[in-house]
Amino acid sequence: MERDSVRIFLETDRLVLRRFTEDDLDNLVELDSDPEVMRYLSGGRPTPREVVRDEILPLYFRYYARFAGFGFWAAADRSTGTFLGWFELRPPEDGGVDEVELGYRLRRAAWGRGYATEGARALVHKAFAELGVRRVFATTMAVNAASRRVMEKAGLRFVRNYREDWPEPIPGAEHGEVEYALTRADWQSRLAGTTGNGGTGQRG
Ligand SMILES: CC(C)(COP(=O)(O)OP(=O)(O)OC[C@H]1O[C@@H](n2cnc3c(N)ncnc32)[C@H](O)[C@@H]1OP(=O)(O)O)[C@@H](O)C(=O)NCCC(=O)NCCS
Numbered sequence: 001m002e003r004d005s006v007r008i009f010l011e012t013d014r015l016v017l018r019r020f021t022e023d024d025l026d027n028l029v030e031l032d033s034d035p036e037v038m039r040y041l042s043g044g045r046p047t048p049r050e051v052v053r054d055e056i057l058p059l060y061f062r063y064y065a066r067f068a069g070f071g072f073w074a075a076a077d078r079s080t081g082t083f084l085g086w087f088e089l090r091p092p093e094d095g096g097v098d099e100v101e102l103g104y105r106l107r108r109a110a111w112g113r114g115y116a117t118e119g120a121r122a123l124v125h126k127a128f129a130e131l132g133v134r135r136v137f138a139t140t141m142a143v144n145a146a147s148r149r150v151m152e153k154a155g156l157r158f159v160r161n162y163r164e165d166w167p168e169p170i171p172g173a174e175h176g177e178v179e180y181a182l183t184r185a186d187w188q189s190r191l192a193g194t195t196g197n198g199g200t201g202q203r204g
Pocket of ligand 1: 041141144150
C-alpha cells in the first residue's frame with residue numbers, strides 16, 4: 001500500500017500534531033495497553049488490537065474525509081519524532097463544526113511535562129482563530145483531576161456535573177462526569193484583555 005506523506009496539522013514549541021495513518025496501529029495499541037492511561041476511560045482495560053484496527057483508525061480516517069481541520073491528531077515530540085499520544089477536536093460525526101469536543105490521551109512517559117496543556121491550548125486557539133468554531137467543550141469523569149486541570153489551563157471553565165449510565169461502571173463513576181467549555185466570545189474578550197499570543201505556545 002502506498003504510504004501517506006506526513007500530513008502536519010499544527011506545530012507548537014515542542015509538539016507536532018499530524019494525521020494518523022495505518023502505520024500508527026502499533027502506537028495506538030501500545031498507548032491503550034497501559035492501565036494507567038485507560039484508568040478513567042475503561043477502568044484500565046486495554047483496547048483490543050482489532051478494535052483499534054477495525055473501528056478506531058477507520059473513525060479517524062472518516063473524520064479526515066468529512067471535516068477539514070477537525071478530528072484526531074497524532075502527537076509527536078517535535079525534536080525526536082517520538083509518538084506521544086493524541087489530541088482531538090471533534091465535531092459530532094453527523095453535524096456541523098459550531099460546537100466541537102476537545103480531548104487528549106498521552107503515553108504515561110510523557111505525563112507531567114505540560115504537553116497536554118500545550119497541545120490543548122494550541123487546538124483551542126486554532127478552533128476559534130481559524131476554524132470558525134463557536135464553542136469548545138470537554139468532558140471527563142469528575143475524579144480525573146489531571147484532565148480537569150488541562151481543561152482549565154486551556155481556558156475552559158466548569159459548566160456542569162452530570163450522570164452517565166455506563167454498561168460497566170468503572171471505579172469513580174459514582175462521582176459522575178463533568179463538562180467544561182469556552183465560547184469564542186469569551187475567548188475573544190480574554191484575548192483582548194491580554195498581550196502576546198494568548199498563551200497558546202503556538203509558533204508562527
Ligand atoms: C490527562 C493527561 C492528558 C494530562 O497530560 P499531561 O501532559 O501530564 O498534562 P500537563 O503536564 O499539561 O499537566 C496539566 C496540569 O494537570 C496537573 N496534573 C497532572 N496530573 C495530575 C493528577 N494526577 N492530579 C492532579 N493534577 C494533575 C499538572 O500538575 C498540571 O497542572 P499545574 O500546571 O497546575 O501543576 C494525561 O494524564 C493522560 O493522558 N491521562 C490518560 C488519558 C485521559 O485520562 N485523558 C482524558 C480523558 S477525558
